[in-house]
Amino acid sequence: MTVKLDFEECLKDSPRFRAAIEGVEGDVGELETRLEKLVKQCNSMLEAGKVYCQNSKNFITGLKELGQHCVADSMLTESLQKFSSKLSVIVDAQGELMETTQKSVKLKLHSFVKEDVRRFKDVRKEFERSSENLEAALGRNAQAPRAKLHEVEEASNTLLAARKAFRSEALDYVLQINVTESKKKTDILAAVLSLIEAQAQFFQLGHQSLTEVEDYRKNLSEQHTQLVLNSAREKRDMEQRHAAIKTKDISYDDSIMDFSPDAPSGIAMEGYLYKRASNAFKTWSRRWFSIQKNQLVYQKKFKDQPTVVMEDLRLCTVKTSADNERRFCFEVVSPSKSCLLQADSERQQQGWISAVQNSIASAFQDCREVQHSPRGRDRCSSVSNSSGGQSGEQESTGRQALEEVQKIQGNSQCCDCGEPGPDWASINLGITLCIVCSGIHRSLGVHFSKVRSLTLDSWEPELVRLMCELGNTAINRIYEARIEEITIKKPHSTSPRQDKESWIRSKYVEKKFIQKLPETGRAAPLRRSSARRNRANTQERTGSRPALKPKPNRATLPRLTGLSLSDIGQKNHAGALQDEEEEEDLSGLHPGALLYRSAALQQFPVMADALAHGADVNWVNTTEESSTPLIQAVSANSLAACEFLLQNGANVNQADSNGRGPLHHATILGHTGLVCLFLKRGADYNAKDNKQKDPITIAVENANADIVTLLRIAKMNKEMREMDGAFGQSGDETYQDIFRDFSQMASNNPEKLKRRSTDMKIP
Missing domain, CATH: 1.20.1270 (Substrate Binding Domain Of Dnak; Chain:A; Domain 2)
Known part of the structure; x- marks a missing residue:
């Protein structure tokens, strides 16, 4: 049929x-x-x-x-x-x-x-x-004035009913x-x-x-x-x-909005928007907009020739427009003109803003061809400033991140082509990239590589620490371990883009150059050692954790050049696993188990190697209360290890057999910095464990004032947003400032977060 x-x-x-x-x-x-x-x-x-x-x-x-x-x-x-x-x-x-x-x-x-x-x-x-x-209904909803809440609510309800009936x-x-x-x-x-x-x-x-x-x-x-x-x-x-x-839930009011720069049709984003005319009447018209060929265009009917609004997105910036009477407005601005647009909802507004910003970032790839001339550098600089739209404080943070990250071994050159002075990074891989390679990484999708600018974007302290734990040299030892055996030649800075793209896809998507996993890497799930069982029992009784060994530094981590996972397990015997793990042989561990162990030991190159060999970032150890690598990193109080796992897709709410997620464990152990991190990453502060205790109750019982403050502020902020309705702001500024201060303290002065309030009472 x-x-x-x-x-x-x-x-x-x-x-x-x-x-x-x-x-x-x-x-x-x-x-x-x-x-x-x-x-x-x-x-x-x-x-x-x-x-x-x-x-x-x-x-x-x-x-x-x-x-x-x-x-x-x-x-x-x-x-x-x-x-x-x-x-x-x-x-x-x-x-x-x-x-x-x-x-x-x-x-x-x-x-x-x-x-x-x-x-x-x-x-x-x-x-x-x-x-x-x-x-x-769309017309009435668009025309509802921002100040008249009853009309806004009535128009929104009418639109919702009309959309449900239409669909x-x-x-x-x-x-x-x-x-x-x-x-x-x-x-x-x-x-x-x-x-x-x-x-x-x-x-x-x-x-x-x-x-x-x-x-x-x-x-x-x-x-x-x-x-x-x-x-x-x-x-x-x-x-x-x-x-x-x-x-299905059809109560939402948004079309499917996926930014796809490599779509076969050439259309990276499309959907309906209202456009304000530039004439004296300032009339609004609903048109079908799309982002294609680095341009913003619209058309009234499918067969109409698209009308170009912005000819070159490299010269544009995008921002919300709060001064306009109509809601959900944003403005695309170029040096010669501006275009005021209106979405149907806040989600659509943010989706379009992100799509335009991503298109602008993708357009930076073209700047490399003119970077070597002073005139070209000036042009690229102007494009970067207009597209980034960052504050002076964020730019300063970006420059600081650039300096710190480029000090790491191998980071002074692009990880994939060797171009000097890279100012882009893949935060889930922990590497630095030139602008051309960053564009190729972006096209792979965020499940392979999450690209961020070292100079244009703001950097959270935990991300900077994560970048400093890995680096190009360590990652290339993993992803280029068999490069001598392969006939493919690694591209250099002047190689054509097609060669670089082929190399990057072979390296990170197809993983052609990593060491093959030996058959011994198929062992059964990990068994809990007696020392680990005793430590867990002590933790359960006292609600605290014995002091951890000092974290191995880079010199003590296993060298990954030419090593398989079994070699890494043997190296771990000689170094980081000297205490309770010295009798445990890791040579037979499969990638998920190796990720689990290395997360507790904060061995970032080993964690990266396990992920490269297909480790499930949410791997569950059924013999240790269904604990996960993220929970192991919490036990080690490693902010950077938790951030590394989260950036690679770890579930921040996955609970163990006791019903405790990472936020529960961080609260029990009093790791304030980790509590702050998990709350920022969307952890559920209302989740209850098998004893029907949520993190707030646990923090109050442990008299941890800082954690109680963070949890209650997060809860209060969510309640305030719910009171403001579905179109409330994305977050209170005070709330954001407090979490930013805690993040800075957790990364730079963690000793200040170890205080407890002995006189705290349960409300």
Whole structure:
């Protein structure tokens, strides 16, 4: 069965969908006209026996015309053409015995026109009415003044109801279109087959002519039977999918918004926005905007030529517009002009701002070609300043991060091509990159590499510490361990972009150059040693943790050049695992278990190596209360290790068998810096463990004033945002300032966070 329209496309309600709807409606109208004509011709044969032969010829002509209309369906077209040609041979011999068959044809086609087509028209009317209501609700919602909250709420509720009704009617309409398309084929084939079968049975004069198509008729009958079964099955599947989509949460008011710079269509982002005209009336018009070819364009209809708003996003910056009376406004500004736009919601507003910023950052790749001339450097600098839009304080933080990170071994050159002075970084890999390689990394997706500017972006202290724990030399020992065995030549700074892109994908996506995992790296889950069990029992009883060994420095970490995971396990014997782990052999650990152990020991290169070999960042050790690598890093009070795991996709709310997540453990152990980190990363401060204790209760019981303060401020900030409604601000400035101060203290002066309040009382 051919699916005319896709359910996902109808939810998007794009000009493509509208254009497809217009095409389908025209097709159904044409089909209705031809079928009604065919039914009338069939009726004429029954009522006018004396002119039967002539009417039969007209009917045959109608079949031929229908076959020409269904030229896209080869089986239907071929069958109609074959049968009509055979019928024309025996038309003079046909008589009253055809009446039964003709009635069958008439009833089937008449039923299709009167029932299915009418049902299609009824659903179309409901769709058009809901579309008009949605358009009106969108207009009222956009026009609702910011200051009149009751009008805003009324407009928002009206828009929500209109959108729900529209999406429901749109899904029903698409379902009806696809069902009508399927039923059209089966009904027409059934009518024609009944006609041919009756002709073969009752008319000896036509036997010879019909015998010539007997095999084809039988084959087509079998195909029709199978087609009916397939159609019923597909209809059931389609109805189930239709029902499943209708049960989804459609209360949100945003279209699917994914920034995709490498989309095959060349469109990185698209959706509806209101645009304020630059004329004296300052009128607002709703247009379909898209980001493509480093330009911001819009169009009114799908077939219209796009109108370019911003010709070169490299020369633009984007910012919110709070001075305007209308909500959700943002402004794209270039040196020559500005464009004021309005989204339908705050989420859409932030999505478009992020998309424009990402497009601007991607455009920085073009600056490298002119960087070597003073004129080119000036131009790139101006583009960077306009696109970054950072405050003086953030720029200072970026310069400090650049200085600290570039001091690490190997970081003074790009990790992938060796260009000196890289000022971009991949924060989940812990490497520095030049502007060209950073663009390639960005195109890999954030699940492979998260790119950030060392000079334009603000850097949290824990991110700087993480970058200083790894570095290009350590990471290349992992991802280029077998480079001598491979014939591929590593690109240099002047290599073409295509060579760099091929190298980076082979290195980080396909992982062609890492050491292969030995078969011994498939051991069973880790067993808890007696020392670890005793330590855990002590922790459970006292609520505190014995002092940890000093963290191994870079000199004591295993050298990764040419080492497999089994070699790393043996090296760990000689260095970091001297205490309770000295009797445990890590040579047989699989990557998940190795990540688990190295997270507790804060051995960042080993953690990176485990992830490179496919370790699950949320690996669960079932023999140690379902603990995870992130919980192990919490036990070691390692801010940088936790940040490393979070940047690589660790679940900040994954709990152990006691129902305790990382935030619970950080609260129990009194690690204030980690509590601050987890709250910033979205940890649930209301989650309860198996003893029905949430982190706030645990912090109060442990009399930890700093942690209680952080948890209560986070809770209060969320409650304030909920009171402000769905369109509240993203965070109170005081709340942000407090968390920024705690982050700085946790990274630079952690001893100040070790105080407790002995006189704290449980409220």
